Amino acid sequence: MAALAFYLFSTLLLASAAAVIFSRNSVHSVLFLIFTFFNAAALFILLGAEFLAMLLLIVYVGAVAVLFLFVVMMLDVRPEERREVPFKTKMRTSLIAFFELGKIFTVFAIFSLAGIFLLYAVQQTWPALLQDLWKQYTLLAAILLLSYAFSRKIYSKSLLGAVFDFAKTLPLSAFLGIVLMIEMIFLAFGWRHMTFSETFVQAPIPPEDLVPNTQALGRLIYTEYVYLFQGAGLILLVAMIGAILLTHRRREGVKRQDISRQIARRKEETITLVKAPIGRGIE
Amino acid sequence: MDIGLTHYLVVSALLFSMGLFGLFRGRRHVMMLLMALELLLLSVNLNLVAFSAYLGDLVGQLFTLFILTVAAAEAAIGLAILVVFHRNRGTIAVTDISEMKG
Numbered sequence: 408m409a410a411l412a413f414y415l416f417s418t419l420l421l422a423s424a425a426a427v428i429f430s431r432n433s434v435h436s437v438l439f440l441i442f443t444f445f446n447a448a449a450l451f452i453l454l455g456a457e458f459l460a461m462l463l464l465i466v467y468v469g470a471v472a473v474l475f476l477f478v479v480m481m482l483d484v485r486p487e488e489r490r491e492v493p494f495k496t497k498m499r500t501s502l503i504a505f506f507e508l509g510k511i512f513t514v515f516a517i518f519s520l521a522g523i524f525l526l527y528a529v530q531q532t533w534p535a536l537l538q539d540l541w542k543q544y545t546l547l548a549a550i551l552l553l554s555y556a557f558s559r560k561i562y563s564k565s566l567l568g569a570v571f572d573f574a575k576t577l578p579l580s581a582f583l584g585i586v587l588m589i590e591m592i593f594l595a596f597g598w599r600h601m602t603f604s605e606t607f608v609q610a611p612i613p614p615e616d617l618v619p620n621t622q623a624l625g626r627l628i629y630t631e632y633v634y635l636f637q638g639a640g641l642i643l644l645v646a647m648i649g650a651i652l653l654t655h656r657r658r659e660g661v662k663r664q665d666i667s668r669q670i671a672r673r674k675e676e677t678i679t680l681v682k683a684p685i686g687r688g689i690e
Numbered sequence: 691m692d693i694g695l696t697h698y699l700v701v702s703a704l705l706f707s708m709g710l711f712g713l714f715r716g717r718r719h720v721m722m723l724l725m726a727l728e729l730l731l732l733s734v735n736l737n738l739v740a741f742s743a744y745l746g747d748l749v750g751q752l753f754t755l756f757i758l759t760v761a762a763a764e765a766a767i768g769l770a771i772l773v774v775f776h777r778n779r780g781t782i783a784v785t786d787i788s789e790m791k792g
Contacts, residue, residue, distance in 0.1 A: 413693045417701045424705055424729055428712040433721050440725050447732050454698070454743040456751050459735075459758075466758055471728065471765045478769045479721055482776050584711040591703035595696055610748040620751075627752055639759040646763030650770040 413453055420446035433479045441472045455612075458621040501576040508569040511562050518554030526550065698740035705733035724768050731761045 423446065426439040444467045451460035526546055530537050537543050559565060564572070574582050610627050618626075628636050683689050709729030716723025735754045742750025 410693050413697065417697075420701065421704055421708070424708045427725055427729065428708055428715060428722070433719070436722065436725055440728060443729070443732065447736060450698070450701075450736060451739055454739050456739045456743065456754075459739060459751055459754055462755070462758060463735075466762055467728070467732075471762050474766065474769055475721070475725065478773060481773070482721075579714070581711060584707045584714070587710060588704060588707035591706065592700055595699035595703050598696075598699075608745065608747045610752070612742075612746050612748050623748055624751060624755070627748055628755070632752060635756060639756050642760060642763050646766050650766050653767075653770040653774050 409453065413450070416446045416449040416453070420450065434476070437472060437475045437479055440475070441468050444468045444472065455615065456620060458624050497576070501573070504569075504573040504576045507562075507564065508566075508573045511558055511564065511566055511569050514558040514561055515554050515566060518557050519551055522550030522554060523547070695740055695744040698736065702733045702737040702740065705736065706730060709733060720772060724765060724772075727768075728761065728765065731757060 420443055423439045423442040427436050427443060430436045430439060444463055448460040448463045451457070451463060526537075526543075530543075537546070555566070562569075577585075610631075613623050681689050706729075709726045709732075712722055712726030712729060716726055735757055738750045738754045738757070742748060742754075
């Protein structure tokens, strides 16, 4: 049951995040961002961080995303115009380049693996032949070079050239994004939990039925991390002052108080004694 | 299937790369840049809260709280800059701005 909830919310999260990026209309992007935050809040609740989930809804959705919407509406951002190259053509060239790369790499991989298998068989039957490490490494290098030369003979394009051809069909950002995503997924599947990390826990989570999450966080924030908490408040204050100062406009014709001028008033400027001639008054 | 920490980490990684991709797309539309920044910060928050839940340490959630604060402040200032920029230039297409290019 929890697995179903996790898969549902995470799929919706990733789908709406993709919709934020790929949406043509800015207003749609912001609305999909709001939906992303809702799904992230649901995932937070699944992890037991309910205070943070509600905070995400109140602060991120209720304030930041609404601010985004204000600015998008105010600035009247135009929807993205159509590109010159239609998407289908781009997909086709990208797919062709990918298959070219795949063919070269497959031939290279097959011959390399066959050579390595042969090397392994030789080592099993005659262990004395390949005892030294340098012999193994040179033979491995020779196998790789031979298979590369063979694949090069079949396909006249080099492996590096094929990679560059494929990369040229994609925008650089998508290529970098895909590489980074693959790296991070490797990282996500390969990390190891430190066996003695229980002693490094700085603030153990109390059991949920005894202390609710909000209370447990409150016990931390106002005691051990109070300086950080006040610092966060200062950051918010600075942000508020900065935003007001940036966007404040001076309007003409508005009557204002000039406090320093009022305070710097001297007695000589306030009252003047004038002798008024009788019948004529003063000008 | 039991949902382990790795599942949350993979979701966070995918969200991060999507935010990164949007960051590159933001050269054309500045609103996309700010929204991609929010996605990046959200992925980091998810990562921190997942670790906090699975290691039993509340400091992860505390750190997320502060990241949330800073993200809100930064979004506010970024939008204020955008508004003033639009007021002065009439456009927010970043590719039209090239005064600082040498």
